Structures are given as structure tokens and as C-alpha cells.
Amino acid sequence: MTSDQDPVNQEHAPDPARPVERPAEVPVAVVGLGLMGTSIVACLLAAGHRVTGVTRNIERRGNAPGRIRELLAEMRSEGLIAGDPDEIAGRFKVTEDYSDLADSRYVFESIVENLALKKETIAKIEAAVSPAAVIGSNTSSIPVTMLQKDAAHPERVLGIHWGEPAHVNRFLEIVCGSQTDASHAARGASLARFWGKEPTLVKKDVRGFITNRIMYAMLREAFYLVEAGYATPADVDRSLRNDLGYWITFAGPFRFMDLTGIPAYAAVMQDLFPELDCSAKVPELMRQVVESGAEGVRNAKGFYTYTPEQAGNWEKLFLKFSYEIRALAAKYPEDVGDLVKDRE
Numbered sequence: 001m002t003s004d005q006d007p008v009n010q011e012h013a014p015d016p017a018r019p020v021e022r023p024a025e026v027p028v029a030v031v032g033l034g035l036m037g038t039s040i041v042a043c044l045l046a047a048g049h050r051v052t053g054v055t056r057n058i059e060r061r062g063n064a065p066g067r068i069r070e071l072l073a074e075m076r077s078e079g080l081i082a083g084d085p086d087e088i089a090g091r092f093k094v095t096e097d098y099s100d101l102a103d104s105r106y107v108f109e110s111i112v113e114n115l116a117l118k119k120e121t122i123a124k125i126e127a128a129v130s131p132a133a134v135i136g137s138n139t140s141s142i143p144v145t146m147l148q149k150d151a152a153h154p155e156r157v158l159g160i161h162w163g164e165p166a167h168v169n170r171f172l173e174i175v176c177g178s179q180t181d182a183s184h185a186a187r188g189a190s191l192a193r194f195w196g197k198e199p200t201l202v203k204k205d206v207r208g209f210i211t212n213r214i215m216y217a218m219l220r221e222a223f224y225l226v227e228a229g230y231a232t233p234a235d236v237d238r239s240l241r242n243d244l245g246y247w248i249t250f251a252g253p254f255r256f257m258d259l260t261g262i263p264a265y266a267a268v269m270q271d272l273f274p275e276l277d278c279s280a281k282v283p284e285l286m287r288q289v290v291e292s293g294a295e296g297v298r299n300a301k302g303f304y305t306y307t308p309e310q311a312g313n314w315e316k317l318f319l320k321f322s323y324e325i326r327a328l329a330a331k332y333p334e335d336v337g338d339l340v341k342d343r344e
Contacts, residue, residue: 139161
């Protein structure tokens, strides 16, 4: 970046001929400074926003500014920003006082996935900000309409579903609840381009939104294949990585069917759909793994066996891969085939 008004990634910035909000002109806030919250803060700072972070325990989250600075330094080393990480981090302040949100025009709630706590947090935010401020809840599955219930201004409450790591991932879903003012969602989608995102606008509220509904349908079938003895977790991972993993960054399922021949998919659907797993229960294997205390690489215990060193290495490699796949995806944006005739 050459200035704090430049977007993180400019290849899909809004048309400069149209009046748009610029990040440097829009103070924002993030409530909740855990792993995801700090990653969101880094993304917003890198785009040029002034950011206020709210946490209920500054002592517990005392390392948040340091982690955010590390993420910004990482972004610079990967070429996503050109500014000084210390200078960019200087636009961030952390507080326990919701009244410090008074001038924020967008507030992103990123606390635990609990409906009651999220509604309580939204109420605190509403008491602090102006009626014109937009509130986005970072939720993976809670319907936005449920979050809007009892809100003083439900029309300005949106679902903002970030991907992890939020400062790298180009994914973002902006979800409308039953009372959401569509203009707020459209403004958010326009601003998200400055965050280096290719945002999706989910026009009607549905639990899980788009990616989670499709991913969990896939997970249900993956568990079925393992529990029924057709394959091991490693077998399932290998097949998906070497098939789905090869094309999903380039094309979503509908574009992929266009590219590979539509009629064959209809024929397979007719025979395969009746045999897919439709269980409404949490898989027994998942229940057993969770009850064992497994958290994945965070505690070196999951579907695979890890030493602490191996777990740490997998975590670092996933972040490295995230940067690399982001760079590849940026060469092939969603409308690339409509924009150019030939691209190497």
C-alpha cells in the first residue's frame, strides 16, 4: 500500500467513478479479541481503517496488540501491505468500555458462538453507537433473524461470516436477516472489496449460510464413509484433496459443471442421491473424538496423531499455504473468464 486509503488488494476495488466509502474515512470496531477477532482487526487495519477493539478482560487479552502487529508484519512480508506494520498498528486501540464505540460506523461482533451472549453483546453495542452504525455478527450458523430479535434497530444488524485466517482469506459472506435493510448489506459488500475480499451477499436468512451448509453436508457423508468401513479418514482426505482440491479454488460447483459437462451430473444425481447419508444426528465418531478432549492441532490431538512439534508444524504450514493459495486465487478472480480472452 502506498497510503492508508489504499485497499489491501486492489484488483477488485470498487469502481472509482462511483461514490464509495474509503476505509480511512470509516472508523470501525471489533468486539471480541480472540484468535478470529485479532485476525479481523489486522485485516481492517491493513485496509486503512481506524479500529477500536473491545474485550471484557484487557489483562487476559493483553497480548492482542502484539499479535495484531505480528499479523501485520506477516502480511507485509507476504506482499499484502507495503506500509510500516508499527505505523498501521498505531491506528488500533483496545478497551473494555463500550462507550469508546461511539464514533464507530461499523462494529463487528466476534465472540463465542452463543445466541444469548451474542444478543447481549449486540444490545451493549447498540447502547453505545449511533442509530446509523451498522452491526455485523461474525457467526457461522446462527440465523441473523434470531440475532435481530429484541434489537433496537434490527434493520442494521447483519451476519458477517469471515473465513479463517481472516487477514488472508478472500472469503466473506454478508447475510441479511428478515429485517435487514438491504442498503446496509450492499454498503458492506462494497467496503469489503477494500479488505481484499470477494464478498458473497446472502439475500435470505438461512442457518449455516452457503459454505457451511455445503461443507457440513460433505462432512456428514465423509463420516458415513468412515463409520461404515468404506474408507479411513486419511483415505477420504486424500481423495478430496486430489479431486475437489484441484478445482475448487478456480471454480465453484456450478461453474465446474459448466466446464466439465452438465448432462453427466444429472445422470449421477439420479442414481446417487437416494444413497447419500441423510442422518440428522452428530456422527458417533465425532462424539467420541470430542469426548476424548481432542481439539486438533491446538492440543496435538485429533483424528490424526501428532507430537506437539508436528501439530505446530501443520499449523504453520496451513498459514503458509493460505498465503500461497490466496496469491493463486488472486490471479483468477471470479469473473476472470468474462474479462480477458487469454490469460497465462
